[in-house]
Amino acid sequence: MDIPEGLEHMTHLFLGFHHGLHDATSNIHVCGWLIDILNDVIAGVPVDDDIQLGSFESYEQTNRLVAEKKKILAVNPNLKTELVYERAAKMSGLSLLRMINPVPLGSEKNGKSLHLKHMLDKPTTGRFLKKCRAEGVTAHAAFTALANVALLDIFREKGIVLDDYVIMSSHVVNNRRYWRDPIPDSMGCHVCFPLLDLQTLTPQNASQNFWNYARSIHMDLKKQLDSGKPLLQAALNNSSPNQDYSDYYQGTNTGLSNYSTSNMGDVTPMVSQERENVRLTYFYRTISVSHTSNTLSHIMHTYRGYFIYVMDYNTGTVQTKTAERFCQKIFTHLDKVLKSDKNVPHKLPLPQHCTIFTDVEEVV
Numbered sequence: 001m002d003i004p005e006g007l008e009h010m011t012h013l014f015l016g017f018h019h020g021l022h023d024a025t026s027n028i029h030v031c032g033w034l035i036d037i038l039n040d041v042i043a044g045v046p047v048d049d050d051i052q053l054g055s056f057e058s059y060e061q062t063n064r065l066v067a068e069k070k071k072i073l074a075v076n077p078n079l080k081t082e083l084v085y086e087r088a089a090k091m092s093g094l095s096l097l098r099m100i101n102p103v104p105l106g107s108e109k110n111g112k113s114l115h116l117k118h119m120l121d122k123p124t125t126g127r128f129l130k131k132c133r134a135e136g137v138t139a140h141a142a143f144t145a146l147a148n149v150a151l152l153d154i155f156r157e158k159g160i161v162l163d164d165y166v167i168m169s170s171h172v173v174n175n176r177r178y179w180r181d182p183i184p185d186s187m188g189c190h191v192c193f194p195l196l197d198l199q200t201l202t203p204q205n206a207s208q209n210f211w212n213y214a215r216s217i218h219m220d221l222k223k224q225l226d227s228g229k230p231l232l233q234a235a236l237n238n239s240s241p242n243q244d245y246s247d248y249y250q251g252t253n254t255g256l257s258n259y260s261t262s263n264m265g266d267v268t269p270m271v272s273q274e275r276e277n278v279r280l281t282y283f284y285r286t287i288s289v290s291h292t293s294n295t296l297s298h299i300m301h302t303y304r305g306y307f308i309y310v311m312d313y314n315t316g317t318v319q320t321k322t323a324e325r326f327c328q329k330i331f332t333h334l335d336k337v338l339k340s341d342k343n344v345p346h347k348l349p350l351p352q353h354c355t356i357f358t359d360v361e362e363v364v
Helices: 024-043 058-074 075-091 122-135 137-157 208-228 229-237 248-251 320-339
Strands: 113-120 166-172 194-204 260-268 296-303 308-314
Touching: 058 075, 058 229, 075 229, 113 122, 113 320, 122 137, 122 208, 122 308, 122 320, 137 166, 137 194, 137 208, 137 260, 137 296, 194 208, 194 229, 194 296, 194 308, 208 229, 208 260, 308 320
Parallel strands: 166 260, 260 296
Antiparallel strands: 113 308, 166 194, 296 308
16 A cells, blocks of 8 residues: 655564464554554653553453353253254365365375465445445355355366355354453454354355345354354353363364355554554454464455455465465456446345444444
């Protein structure tokens, strides 16, 4: 992005955070506070070390909610059986994306974390968000639909041709959304674990009826989130509130999920204070996916009107040429859906208060 007039120097800064301590919400708060502090130092304003910018919160509120869900599972054996079946199927299978990549099982331990970046300009970002509102879907649901139809292209190119595909994806959900006593500037790692899984029946012609397909994903996501599915999954997996997940993170089990998502929505209010001496013009997020069974992750947010996207992938599970093709296909389909459907009647827009997803709130 352009450097604001009057600022003489450009600096590239890398910040690294351990995921056991922070989630994306916490990370971006730190970035915003760092800008404020740097500005004050340059301006000669004393920095008061006694001022606490954020509050590191325990898992108490989430644990209480999970305990309530455990009671529900105890008196509803059918629901528990369904969740157990879903978990077993997810962990025992092999995703289609893994099947089309000629890398041996277990190679993820020796893989590297690489990433691809893509940014939409302001006009394209604006058209995308406006189209999502008109079609009655969140930007997250629309992007998930784009990722799925792009996968279909990859599968067909690799010779996997079906009438209908069942595509599983995994989504990061911020558990703060369920807290009964919200805490401003709450720090820590409060994302759902396990991630919210979504199995989507995807017909071969999904791209030809894209917005209907996106609406089906939107409704499914809304249903899962409104029902507290992330908390139910945690209740099933947690034998105790302080369960140790070290073995899980060290494991390299295969799974049915083709990708994960982390969508922070519009982060502009969190980091873009108009300061005299320091201005953040661009930033992106990336995560380490090596030494894990994670195939690839879609990391996204909007900042100052730009949609910023990163694809993280593990070279031990996905070849670079496949990742590059996947990324290209996503934005090729985005370009197509923004240019087409001009005569399709628009749906009622989502209410502005309707927040569907992820780490801060959905872009609606």
